[in-house]
Amino acid sequence: MIKGMFLVMAALWSSFGWSSLGQATALEEDLSPEQKIEFRDISKDLRCPTCTGLSILESDAQFSIQMKTAVKEQVLAGKNKAEIMSFFTERYGLWILREPPKKGFHLVAWALPLSAMIFGPLLLWFFVWRRRITAKSRSIRSTADILSEMDRMIASEKAGT
Amino acid sequence: MFADLGFYLLFLCFILSVYGSISAFFAAKTRQIRLYRSSKYAATASTFFCIFAALLLFYMLFQRDYSVMYIFKNSSNDLPWNYTIAAFWSALEGSHFLWLLMLSVYSSLALWTASKNNEHIMPWVSLTLQAILSWMFYLAISYSDPFLKNFPLPPDGVGMNALLQNPYMATHPPTLFTGYTALAIPFAYAVAALCYGDITEGWLKSVRRWALFGWTSLTVGIILGGRWAYVELGWSGYWAWDPVENSSFMPWIFSTCLLHSLLVQEKIGHLKRLSVVLAFLGFFFSFFGTFITRSGIISSVHSFAQSSIGPNYLAYLVCLLVGMTILYAVRAPTLLPPDTDKAWGVSKESALMLTQFLLGTFALIIFIGTIYPIVSEMITGARFNVQAPYFNAFAPWIGLLLVAAIAVGNLLRWKTGKFLGGSKILLQAVFWSLPVSLVFAYFGRVFESGGFRFGIQMVGIAMVFWAAFCLTADLSMRLKTLKGSFKLLWQRNRAYLGAYVAHIGFLIAILGFLGNYRGLETVKTLKKGESTELYGFEIKYEGFDILQEQNATIYGGVLSVHKDGTDLGTLMAGRSKYPTKPELLHEVGLLSSFWHDVYAVMPDFDKATRGETATFQIHINPTVRLVWISCVIMALGGLIALLDRSRGLNTKDHLEAVE
Numbered sequence: 001m002i003k004g005m006f007l008v009m010a011a012l013w014s015s016f017g018w019s020s021l022g023q024a025t026a027l028e029e030d031l032s033p034e035q036k037i038e039f040r041d042i043s044k045d046l047r048c049p050t051c052t053g054l055s056i057l058e059s060d061a062q063f064s065i066q067m068k069t070a071v072k073e074q075v076l077a078g079k080n081k082a083e084i085m086s087f088f089t090e091r092y093g094l095w096i097l098r099e100p101p102k103k104g105f106h107l108v109a110w111a112l113p114l115s116a117m118i119f120g121p122l123l124l125w126f127f128v129w130r131r132r133i134t135a136k137s138r139s140i141r142s143t144a145d146i147l148s149e150m151d152r153m154i155a156s157e158k159a160g161t
Numbered sequence: 162m163f164a165d166l167g168f169y170l171l172f173l174c175f176i177l178s179v180y181g182s183i184s185a186f187f188a189a190k191t192r193q194i195r196l197y198r199s200s201k202y203a204a205t206a207s208t209f210f211c212i213f214a215a216l217l218l219f220y221m222l223f224q225r226d227y228s229v230m231y232i233f234k235n236s237s238n239d240l241p242w243n244y245t246i247a248a249f250w251s252a253l254e255g256s257h258f259l260w261l262l263m264l265s266v267y268s269s270l271a272l273w274t275a276s277k278n279n280e281h282i283m284p285w286v287s288l289t290l291q292a293i294l295s296w297m298f299y300l301a302i303s304y305s306d307p308f309l310k311n312f313p314l315p316p317d318g319v320g321m322n323a324l325l326q327n328p329y330m331a332t333h334p335p336t337l338f339t340g341y342t343a344l345a346i347p348f349a350y351a352v353a354a355l356c357y358g359d360i361t362e363g364w365l366k367s368v369r370r371w372a373l374f375g376w377t378s379l380t381v382g383i384i385l386g387g388r389w390a391y392v393e394l395g396w397s398g399y400w401a402w403d404p405v406e407n408s409s410f411m412p413w414i415f416s417t418c419l420l421h422s423l424l425v426q427e428k429i430g431h432l433k434r435l436s437v438v439l440a441f442l443g444f445f446f447s448f449f450g451t452f453i454t455r456s457g458i459i460s461s462v463h464s465f466a467q468s469s470i471g472p473n474y475l476a477y478l479v480c481l482l483v484g485m486t487i488l489y490a491v492r493a494p495t496l497l498p499p500d501t502d503k504a505w506g507v508s509k510e511s512a513l514m515l516t517q518f519l520l521g522t523f524a525l526i527i528f529i530g531t532i533y534p535i536v537s538e539m540i541t542g543a544r545f546n547v548q549a550p551y552f553n554a555f556a557p558w559i560g561l562l563l564v565a566a567i568a569v570g571n572l573l574r575w576k577t578g579k580f581l582g583g584s585k586i587l588l589q590a591v592f593w594s595l596p597v598s599l600v601f602a603y604f605g606r607v608f609e610s611g612g613f614r615f616g617i618q619m620v621g622i623a624m625v626f627w628a629a630f631c632l633t634a635d636l637s638m639r640l641k642t643l644k645g646s647f648k649l650l651w652q653r654n655r656a657y658l659g660a661y662v663a664h665i666g667f668l669i670a671i672l673g674f675l676g677n678y679r680g681l682e683t684v685k686t687l688k689k690g691e692s693t694e695l696y697g698f699e700i701k702y703e704g705f706d707i708l709q710e711q712n713a714t715i716y717g718g719v720l721s722v723h724k725d726g727t728d729l730g731t732l733m734a735g736r737s738k739y740p741t742k743p744e745l746l747h748e749v750g751l752l753s754s755f756w757h758d759v760y761a762v763m764p765d766f767d768k769a770t771r772g773e774t775a776t777f778q779i780h781i782n783p784t785v786r787l788v789w790i791s792c793v794i795m796a797l798g799g800l801i802a803l804l805d806r807s808r809g810l811n812t813k814d815h816l817e818a819v820e
Contacts, residue, residue, distance in 0.1 A: 047546070047548060053403045053548055054396065095544070095546075098546075098549065098551070099551035100533065100551065106541075109547070112529055113526045113555055116526075117558075120518050120521075121515070
């Protein structure tokens, strides 16, 4: 059940690439539909080393085209995503990825938002909803309150001097 | 000579602002209204001098006075009049100056239009605003001097950054800066509330007005920036989760939060301290964004050249953060909670609280992603740049939860768990939203995505329509209580009407994102007269053309687009060359209809035969136009709400004080 939910979530995550995809089409022509999907899935998660903020899929830089060609060759050779990604991270380091890997220190980047989303409502529940305002403590200061407070202060000051 | 005058004017402004802040401080401490007036006049005078200095810079820009370094570096003889104006804010010194100018103008405006009810806290407001201004004037005369001299006198300038020579980029910075600077005023009021030790009647009204104004400008500014990226950069997208985009988005989120917490504060008196914190965060993150842009500390497409201004900004931000934390820790207990018998539980205020939580979490995620390169470098030793996939992993969830919160929250009522006809509306809306979503999915070409993605997209689209129906049902319920008189609603509750319009605008934006989540594209090399087919669009390469537009020479292929036998028109995809710059820029060809954009760029063409064959990259982008439309609608909503003059006065504080 939980595993199923994770699968659903993973599929959802990957479905929202709000940016459009660039010119990978020319490279893709001799790939089967499944390979095409794998190719796109992998190249959108590798960063273009020479651009800012783009994946190799979206970029036409020389370097990106070389990387895309490498991805394509390995897809054709039948490697899966994990193998291809580790090929690139061994060569270029983690730097080549576009999102923090889910291991080591980088887990923090994933754990923080997730725990905020889970524990946030709980905290709200404990600190806001559950708390009934019981004490008829200090209320809003009405003008009359402020005036009487000032009177008291003046009186005490006079008494002091 | 004008340059010297400009510099001295800014220097004078600096001295006036320092004087203004000191006199405001003593005015607040000794309760001397004459000292406060003096501080206010200092602010006013510095505003006038600052405007004068800005006019001087404009004048010199038009005179092509290259004896000024800034003008030499950022303009040239070929620049048309409209971009000569925009050259003012096309680089670091000028955009700092523009920011300063706007902050100065809005500060004076805030001081002069302050309500009589706020008289007792105005010295603190003036102190805060002028302290910020002093620091910014100091930068303008030291690290970021727009009037720096250049010698010997060159005959022509280096030229304005060609990417910025675009109508959207000419309007994007002033709009965005209006938003950023307007958020300084809620912050000043927040500091004033803490220093004075109470939130009073006029406070809410002033803060609401300025926050709303800032929010509206930010919304427009951000979307204008997206539009610029879309038509200028040629990668067929408008949002890339770039650090600077993110840091314009964070103040937007916090100002949205602020508006909602002000609403709770007005209705039931709670969340005063949250409002104070949010006012601070909105302001803080607008400066955080500038810090990123100016310092070049995080690589971004927006980075200006490396500049020594960075450490100064950092010091300032740290001071702000530490100062505000101390002030808040010491003074926040003086902001008293109200004495309400029933709050929270299942009610509108709880729904608003959840919305705050969602927005806050979103801001946290964006913040983590933005500063992650620095943090990971400090801890693991290797810099790790977080890019779009990370943000896209969270954004859709938050977006859909927000949509649900909008629908349910608007139907709930204050301080009661009763759901007056609400559950019926929620169910009816499901019924109505289904056929509409199908129609939308048909025209938005969602069916082509197929499989699992299609299902998810449909859920999103149906949810948006469902929320829109719920909102509209709530509106009609309110109209019924006013005997269906729209005029009465307009007279009495423009704030509600504005909120309705703004929420609908937000939903339309989400719809636009959903429809546009993937591009349909192809890359084709075509001979003249050849055509290609893409998702039912027939695109034909008609011929090669060269034209002159202002100072730019544009050349590229003309494509005609047909669909089902009807002629949709032509577009030109090509490259542009500016006289002072060596590089060629993409000139995007765009043919928009309500449902699709046909978007084309020309990566390459046959130079020997002057374009007998050319390579085109063609995208069909569904529902992008909805994003631009949503901008107009959200801004309209903000303006309608701004027109509401009574909001903020009928606060609980006020009512109880009258009793």
